[in-house]
Structures are given as structure tokens and as C-alpha cells.
Amino acid sequence: MGIAPAADWEHDLASVLLTEEQIQARVAEMAAELADEYRDKHPLLIGVLKGSIVFLSDLMRRLCFPLEIDLVCCSSYGHSSESSGEVRLRLDLSKELAGRHVLLVEDIVDTGLTLSRLCDLLRERQPASLKVCCLLSKPSRREVDMQPDYVGFEIPDEFVVGYGLDYAERYRWLPHVAVVKPEAYR
Numbered sequence: 001m002g003i004a005p006a007a008d009w010e011h012d013l014a015s016v017l018l019t020e021e022q023i024q025a026r027v028a029e030m031a032a033e034l035a036d037e038y039r040d041k042h043p044l045l046i047g048v049l050k051g052s053i054v055f056l057s058d059l060m061r062r063l064c065f066p067l068e069i070d071l072v073c074c075s076s077y078g079h080s081s082e083s084s085g086e087v088r089l090r091l092d093l094s095k096e097l098a099g100r101h102v103l104l105v106e107d108i109v110d111t112g113l114t115l116s117r118l119c120d121l122l123r124e125r126q127p128a129s130l131k132v133c134c135l136l137s138k139p140s141r142r143e144v145d146m147q148p149d150y151v152g153f154e155i156p157d158e159f160v161v162g163y164g165l166d167y168a169e170r171y172r173w174l175p176h177v178a179v180v181k182p183e184a185y186r
């Protein structure tokens with residue numbers, strides 16, 4: 001019996017950055033922090049499609065108090081690994097924000113351009129409060145002053161996939177976060 005050969009897709013991945021256990025433990029900690037702030041506020045959690053769906057669904061199942069969810073979709077990187085800096089709403093919210101306590105749930109903050117622009121757009125709708133919760137942050141890549149209020153993990157400047165994050169729509173299903181080999185996307 002030899003070692004099973006790596007599947008084709010595995011050749012694109014360099015290493016596991018965060019294991020499923022690390023992610024689940026941190027999500028539980030973040031949920032506890034969020035409960036302190038939002039338990040009595042009936043918050044509206046807004047997931048940014050598509051990357052945040054796994055994080056949002058794990059997070060909200062650990063928040064054992066009344067809340068609502070909604071989803072927005074911004075223009076994405078498409079098949080590139082670089083941000084265009086241009087942010088367009090491709091799917092708008094179905095709920096009114098005025099007077100609501102809003103928590104924006106994002107997979108990763110890189111340059112900060114997407115969230116900074118999205119927060120500007122949402123603030124115009126006059127929520128009672130607007131905060132940002134992200135699973136991953138790459139502080140060394142920031143191009144605008146965007147400091148998320150809740151951060152799961154600060155990570156180095158590497159392109160990652162898994163736990164909802166994709167590269168050209170692949171790898172979202174991985175239960176962990178992995179680093180993509182640069183030669184796979186260059």
C-alpha cells in the first residue's frame with residue numbers, strides 16, 4: 001500500500017494556514033464577544049456574498065439571541081487575485097437599515113477598499129450603528145483607513161482559499177483555510 005496520490009486540486013495549495021478546529025474555536029470566541037454587544041439589540045447581520053456565507057452561517061448559529069440576516073453582493077475580483085478598487089452593488093439588501101443595529105459580516109479584509117466603500121453606501125441609509133466583523137484580515141495590505149471592529153485572525157500577505165473563500169469559484173468548500181501557491185494564479 002503506497003501513499004495515495006494528491007488530487008489535481010491539491011497541487012494548487014501550498015499549506016493549511018488555519019485548521020477547521022482553530023476556525024471553529026475562534027468563531028465561538030467571536031460569538032461570545034458579539035453577544036455582549038448585540039444580545040438586546042435585535043441586530044441585522046449582513047453577509048457579503050459570496051465569501052462570507054460559511055462564516056455567517058457558523059457565526060449566527062452560535063448567537064443564541066434574536067437577530068435577522070440579509071445579504072449584499074459587491075463586484076468581486078472575478079478570476080484575478082488583485083482588487084480593482086472599484087465597488088459596485090450587484091445585489092442590494094431586502095431590508096431597511098434606518099434605526100437598525102447593523103453588523104457587516106465579511107470573509108476577509110485585504111486593501112480595505114471594498115468594505116470602506118460598502119460602509120459609506122450603508123451609512124447613507126442611517127442605521128443606528130454600523131460595525132464590521134471579518135474572519136480574516138491582512139493588515140499589511142491596507143490601502144485605506146479601515147479597521148474592522150471584530151477580527152477572527154490577522155494573516156500575512158498571501159492569497160488564501162477555503163471556508164467560503166474561493167479562487168475562480170474553486171475551494172470554497174474546504175473546511176479549513178489554505179494558502180494558494182503563487183504559481184497557481186500567476
Ligand code: 5GP
Nearest residue numbers: 083109110111112113114158159160165166
Ligand atoms: P479588499 O477590497 O479589502 O482589497 O478585498 C476584499 C475582497 O477581496 C474579499 O471580500 C475577497 O473577496 C477578496 N480577497 C482579498 N484577499 C483574498 C484572499 O486572500 N483570498 C480570497 N479568496 N479572496 C480575497
